[in-house]
Structure formats: structure tokens, C-alpha cells
Amino acid sequence: MRFGLFGSAQAKRGGPDVDSGVGFREFVDYNVEAEALGFHSTFLVEHHFTGFGQISATLNLLTFIAARTRTLRLGTAVIVLPWHNPVLLAEQAATLDLLSQGRLDFGIGMGYRYREFAGFAMPMEEAAERFDESLSVILKSWTSDAAWSHHGKYWQFEDVVVEPPTHQKPHPPLWMGAGSAESIKKVARKGYKLLLDQYATIEEIGERIALFRAEVEKLGRAFDPMSVGITRSINVVDTDAELRTAFENRIAARRRIDRLTLRPDGKNQERVSSDESICAGALYGTPDAIAAKLEALRAAGAAYVLVNSAGGPASLRRFAREVRPAFAEDPALQAA
Numbered sequence: 001m002r003f004g005l006f007g008s009a010q011a012k013r014g015g016p017d018v019d020s021g022v023g024f025r026e027f028v029d030y031n032v033e034a035e036a037l038g039f040h041s042t043f044l045v046e047h048h049f050t051g052f053g054q055i056s057a058t059l060n061l062l063t064f065i066a067a068r069t070r071t072l073r074l075g076t077a078v079i080v081l082p083w084h085n086p087v088l089l090a091e092q093a094a095t096l097d098l099l100s101q102g103r104l105d106f107g108i109g110m111g112y113r114y115r116e117f118a119g120f121a122m123p124m125e126e127a128a129e130r131f132d133e134s135l136s137v138i139l140k141s142w143t144s145d146a147a148w149s150h151h152g153k154y155w156q157f158e159d160v161v162v163e164p165p166t167h168q169k170p171h172p173p174l175w176m177g178a179g180s181a182e183s184i185k186k187v188a189r190k191g192y193k194l195l196l197d198q199y200a201t202i203e204e205i206g207e208r209i210a211l212f213r214a215e216v217e218k219l220g221r222a223f224d225p226m227s228v229g230i231t232r233s234i235n236v237v238d239t240d241a242e243l244r245t246a247f248e249n250r251i252a253a254r255r256r257i258d259r260l261t262l263r264p265d266g267k268n269q270e271r272v273s274s275d276e277s278i279c280a281g282a283l284y285g286t287p288d289a290i291a292a293k294l295e296a297l298r299a300a301g302a303a304y305v306l307v308n309s310a311g312g313p314a315s316l317r318r319f320a321r322e323v324r325p326a327f328a329e330d331p332a333l334q335a336a
Contacts, residue, residue: 001298001327004041005034006077006198006231006306009061010053023053024061030313031065035072037320038328043075043107043195043229043306048083049119050260059092066100074100077195077231077306078109078177081138082130083120086155087162089134090141094166102167107175107195108135115260124263130154142171175229184208188215198231198308199254199273201280202293205230206300213301225303232297234283235311236290236318246310247279254278283307287322294327 009027011020031042044062047054055061062074074096079089097104110127111117117124133152140148141162150157166172174192178184179200187194194212196205213223235246254273283290297305309316 001294001302002040002226002304002329003324003327004039004043004073004075004229004304004306005031005308006043006045006229007308008045008047008054012053020053027061028065028068030316031072032068033313034316035069037317038324039072039320041073041075041105041306043077043105043231045077046079047113048116050115052256059096062104063096063099066096066103072103073105074103075105075175075229075306076107077175077229078107080111080116081108081134082111082122082127083116084134086134086137087141087157087160090138090162091164093138093172094142094162094164097166097168097172098164100167102172104166104168104172105175105193106172107177109177113257113261114263126154139171142166179208181211184212185215188212188219191221193227193229195229195306196231198233199278199281201277202296202300205281205297205302209301225301227304228302229304229306230297230302231306231308232281232283233310234290234307234315234319235285235309236287236315236322237284237311238286243285246284247282250282250284250310251275251278282310284310287318290319290323291326294323298327 010023012018012023013020034042042065044055044058046056046058048056058076058079062076065072066074081089093104093106108131110131111124114124117127133154137150137152137155137157140150142165144162147159147161148157149159174190175195176187176190176192177195177197178187179197184194196208200208209228212228216223233250237243237246283293285293294305307316307319309319
């Protein structure tokens with residue numbers, strides 16, 4: 001199995017005595033240490049208007065991480081295309097790909113939080129159309145050497161050559177977040193890589209990987225197990241009391257996200273999960289307990305796991321040293 005990181009940092013507001021940047025700087029250091037521990041990648045979220053300082057300028061923070069690392073792949077999970085000018089986004093992503101010498105993994109999605117669409121004064125009903133149009137513009141920006149124009153429903157560009165070019169050819173790998181059967185099939189049809197959410201159960205993960213694999217093979221392509229990234233929260237603890245506290249914190253964090261997600265009309269009420277399902281997919285517990293869950297994930301078809309260390313750097317270190325070696329794809333890591 002291959003392991004990377006997934007997650008976010010916080011830059012909290014406060015008075016003149018509060019250093020709002022400390023959370024971001026600590027997150028950069030965390031990624032530097034993760035590279036030294038042998039993690040393959042880092043995938044950062046994009047969120048807005050949360051009130052608790054999640055990453056909003058994802059490519060900016062990844063650029064800083066790129067400057068402090070050498071091998072860590074730099075992923076977005078995900079950039080929400082409907083909110084961005086696609087030409088400006090293509091330019092920014094290409095710049096990061098060049099500066100990092102081809103380490104960008106470009107994860108994209110349509111968005112799901114009502115509060116964010118409302119903040120941008122954008123109807124959620126437009127998300128799918130905006131996503132498709134923006135993606136076509138971005139791909140044209142990355143692959144066209146001659147001037148081109150675009151006259152779409154949401155965007156207009158006239159006689160442009162988009163700069164700079166990307167380092168990776170024809171462009172950085174594209175990842176798409178998906179969960180429903182139709183959206184997973186869409187990712188397969190487009191030939192992109194798949195990102196699966198951290199709250200799905202192990203059984204659901206197995207079903208989704210199997211569906212994606214079947215669709216890829218039906219289209220005549222070979223299935224690469226590393227083309228599916230499974231996001232999981234991890235927390236290495238030793239006692240039942242520590243485990244209860246970890247699950248309580250996880251539930252509270254999910255409820256806070258739910259409040260940003262739900263529409264006033266209640267049309268997406270199905271997004272609210274039970275406490276049990278919120279905890280079921282998390283890799284929490286002793287090293288042996290986490291290893292057993294990882295083994296179940298591997299049996300379900302998971303090969304590439306992106307971890308969000310709810311226990312911070314200390315928990316990540318323990319995971320890297322006490323759990324990951326038995327599953328690592330690199331024999332040197334396994335021997336260590």
C-alpha cells in the first residue's frame with residue numbers, strides 16, 4: 001500500500017496578540033516531517049467562509065510546501081471549479097507544477113457545502129454546468145500552444161495563449177472526488193483518478209472501488225490500484241478513554257461541517273450521518289486495531305491511503321513507525 005497525507009490547516013482570527021499564521025507554519029513543518037517519514041504525497045482541501053480558518057488559497061499553501069520539500073507530491077482534494085476563473089486557475093496550477101518540477105496532482109470537484117455557494121452568491125444548481133465548462137477551459141489552457149477563444153455560458157475568453165505551460169505533459173494528473181455510482185462512472189469515463197471521502201465505511205469503499213474498476217475495464221483500459229485515493233482519519237491511542245475522547249472530537253468536528261453543508265430548505269438532509277457511521281471508517285485505536293482496519297481496507301481493494309492525523313504530528317509518527325511498515329509498498333520502508 002502507498003500512503004500520503006490529506007487534510008487542512010487553520011489560521012484563526014484574533015486580536016493583536018494572536019499570531020494567525022502559526023497554524024499554517026506548523027502545517028508546513030508537518031508536511032516536511034511527513035516527507036522525511038516516507039509519505040508519498042499531501043492533498044489539501046479548499047474551503048471558504050467556515051469561521052474556523054480552513055485552507056482557502058490551496059495552491060498558495062502548496063507552493064510554500066513545495067519550496068520546503070523535494071519528493072512529496074502536491075495534491076488538491078479538491079479545488080472546486082465552479083468558484084474559480086478557469087484561466088487564472090490554470091495559470092496558477094501550471095506555475096506550481098513548474099516550480100515543483102512536476103509534482104502537482106490536480107484534484108477537482110463540484111463542491112457540496114451550501115454555505116460556500118451562498119457566500120459566492122452562486123446557485124448550487126449551476127455547479128455541474130460550471131464544473132464542465134471550467135474543466136474544458138483549463139484543459140485547453142494547458143494543451144494549446146496557439147491562441148484560442150472561448151464563448152461559453154459562464155466564461156468568455158478572446159484570442160488568448162495561456163501561460164505558463166505545465167511541467168507534466170500533457171498536463172498534471174487529474175483526480176476527481178466522487179461518491180455516487182453515476183459520479184464514479186463519470187470519473188472513469190473521463191480517464192481521471194478517483195478520490196473517495198473519509199466518512200465512507202470500509203464496505204462502501206470496497207463497493208466503490210469495484211464499480212470504478214469495472215467501469216475502467218469495460219472501457220478497455222487497465223485498472224491501476226494507485227488511481228484510487230482513499231482518505232481516512234487516523235489517531236493512534238492506547239486506552240479506551242483516549243479512544244472515546246478521539247471519537248467525541250471526530251463527531252463534534254463532523255457536526256460543525258454539517259452546519260455549513262445543510263440547505264435552509266432541507267433538500268440535502270441526507271448528508272447528516274449517525275454518530276456510529278461517522279466513527280466507523282476512522283482508523284482510530286491502538287496500532288494493532290488500526291492495522292486490522294487497514295487490512296480490511298486492503299482486502300476491499302484499497303491500495304493508496306491518504307491519512308489525516310487527528311492526533312497531530314505525534315500520532316502521524318506512531319502510525320509511520322508502528323503501523324505503516326507492514327503495509328508499505330517500498331521494501332526499504334517495510335524493513336525500517
